[in-house]
Amino acid sequence: MLYYLIVCRSLTYAQRTAAALERAGITARVLRSPKSISGEGCSHSVKISQRFLPDALRILQRVGLPPKRIYITAGNGSYQEVAL
Amino acid sequence: MIYLDSAATTLQKPASVARASAWAINHLASPGRGGHRPAMDAADTAFACREEAASLFHVPQPEQVVFTFNATHGLNIAIHTLVKPGGRVVISGYEHNAVTRPLHAIPDVEIRVARSPLFDRPAALEAFRQALDEGADAAVCTHVSNVFGFILPVEEIAGLCREKGVPLIVDASQSAGCLPLDFEALGAAFAAMPGHKGLYGPQGTGLLLCGMDPEPLLAGGTGSESRLQSMPAFLPDRLEAGTHNVAGIAGLLEGLRFVRRRGVENIAAQESLLVRRLGEGLREIPGSQVFLARDPMDQSGVLSFQLSHWDCEALGEALGRSGFALRAGLHCAPLAHESAGTLEQGTVRAGLSVFNTHREVEQLIRTVGRLAERGENPA
Numbered sequence: 001m002l003y004y005l006i007v008c009r010s011l012t013y014a015q016r017t018a019a020a021l022e023r024a025g026i027t028a029r030v031l032r033s034p035k036s037i038s039g040e041g042c043s044h045s046v047k048i049s050q051r052f053l054p055d056a057l058r059i060l061q062r063v064g065l066p067p068k069r070i071y072i073t074a075g076n077g078s079y080q081e082v083a084l
Numbered sequence: 085m086i087y088l089d090s091a092a093t094t095l096q097k098p099a100s101v102a103r104a105s106a107w108a109i110n111h112l113a114s115p116g117r118g119g120h121r122p123a124m125d126a127a128d129t130a131f132a133c134r135e136e137a138a139s140l141f142h143v144p145q146p147e148q149v150v151f152t153f154n155a156t157h158g159l160n161i162a163i164h165t166l167v168k169p170g171g172r173v174v175i176s177g178y179e180h181n182a183v184t185r186p187l188h189a190i191p192d193v194e195i196r197v198a199r200s201p202l203f204d205r206p207a208a209l210e211a212f213r214q215a216l217d218e219g220a221d222a223a224v225c226t227h228v229s230n231v232f233g234f235i236l237p238v239e240e241i242a243g244l245c246r247e248k249g250v251p252l253i254v255d256a257s258q259s260a261g262c263l264p265l266d267f268e269a270l271g272a273a274f275a276a277m278p279g280h281k282g283l284y285g286p287q288g289t290g291l292l293l294c295g296m297d298p299e300p301l302l303a304g305g306t307g308s309e310s311r312l313q314s315m316p317a318f319l320p321d322r323l324e325a326g327t328h329n330v331a332g333i334a335g336l337l338e339g340l341r342f343v344r345r346r347g348v349e350n351i352a353a354q355e356s357l358l359v360r361r362l363g364e365g366l367r368e369i370p371g372s373q374v375f376l377a378r379d380p381m382d383q384s385g386v387l388s389f390q391l392s393h394w395d396c397e398a399l400g401e402a403l404g405r406s407g408f409a410l411r412a413g414l415h416c417a418p419l420a421h422e423s424a425g426t427l428e429q430g431t432v433r434a435g436l437s438v439f440n441t442h443r444e445v446e447q448l449i450r451t452v453g454r455l456a457e458r459g460e461n462p463a
Binding site for chain 2: 019
């Protein structure tokens with residue numbers, strides 16, 4: 001299944017992001033960012049299903065939690081950055 | 085034993101506090117240090133605690149709530165952020181050593197004390213006004229004196245600071261959980277508080293509310309931006325180097341929830357009633373000097389007193405032998421004693437909590453009365 005990873009600048013931001021999405025009915029899970037996309041090393045991401053991205057972006061914009069970067073899973077297990 | 089030293093630490097806590105801490109020791113790992121269940125559950129607990137505190141103190145965002153070891157730790161961060169060598173700072177006449185010692189440790193700092201008489205809120209405000217007129221890099225004000233329970237006009241002082249563009253550090257050690265505190269309305273730079281007093285959490289916990297970018301006191305691992313050799317620029321990571329006191333945070337979360345359920349206004353009202361009765365009862369004892377505010381709105385649940393012909397430490401000891409836990413001496417706040425004129429004698433202090441009862445207060449009054457009749461160290 002394809003999913004998006006919203007990379008957050010801190011664990012607390014990831015938790016706020018996930019909480020905002022969950023409140024809006026979007027299933028969101030906080031996880032450690034994969035090493036290949038973690039930027040300066042060790043960050044947290046919020047995982048959401050592919051179909052929820054437009055709604056998620058709208059919600060995060062509204063609550064003042066703009067994503068740092070977003071990646072989509074590729075079939076071979078790698079990640080591709082999504083242009084925002 | 086009747087415990088009346090809650091100004092130092094609350095000993096009687098909601099049962100859920102100990103349960104949560106004990107559970108955390110066995111089930112929670114380190115927030116941000118792993119994606120496994122125990123680490124993520126610990127992260128959830130820490131986040132819930134930040135959110136609970138942010139809600140209680142009207143802090144806009146949970147990341148502005150930083151975990152510290154105690155209020156002193158938070159005050160040190162705040163002071164070292166704002167006060168530099170050769171700088172100038174205004175403080176109230178009721179500050180604790182947790183404020184004055186860090187300030188004295190910074191070279192060539194000019195410390196201007198806004199002195200005012202005990203329980204005189206207008207005078208305290210005027211003293212700040214005059215001191216701030218000469219300019220300052222920062223102001224520090226305790227919300228409540230840890231010795232006398234004097235409630236300083238911190239909202240008005242915050243207004244003065246905003247007017248003059250002076251960042252304010254609020255020491256909420258004696259007020260957090262006992263009096264309403266609206267951090268956003270204050271517009272303060274920082275507010276520091278312990279978790280183990282009026283918030284009923286375990287010792288070793290504290291919170292620093294941040295209204296501006298702070299400078300870290302400690303550097304180390306944060307579980308974020310690990311390739312960088314500088315501390316992250318963002319909160320709370322910037323101030324939280326090293327492993328968290330997760331067991332303490334889990335307990336503190338339950339303490340915060342308890343305070344919310346009880347209601348800060350209800351807690352304040354209950355403690356105020358108890359302190360009034362205690363003060364009035366002690367005043368009837370011949371030879372007593374009781375530091376009770378004329379206006380109940382000027383005093384929290386902390387009360388100091390003395391007995392003539394009794395050394396305060398000896399009186400504290402005698403009360404201890406009679407089954408009461410009170411603190412005697414200078415309470416780490418010589419400046420407050422200087423302001424009230426009690427520096428040489430010290431006082432005995434009762435620090436009440438929501439778990440104290442009218443019956444306990446009456447028992448203390450009777451016991452102090454008996455000790456007053458007996459006199460110090462009878463043969």
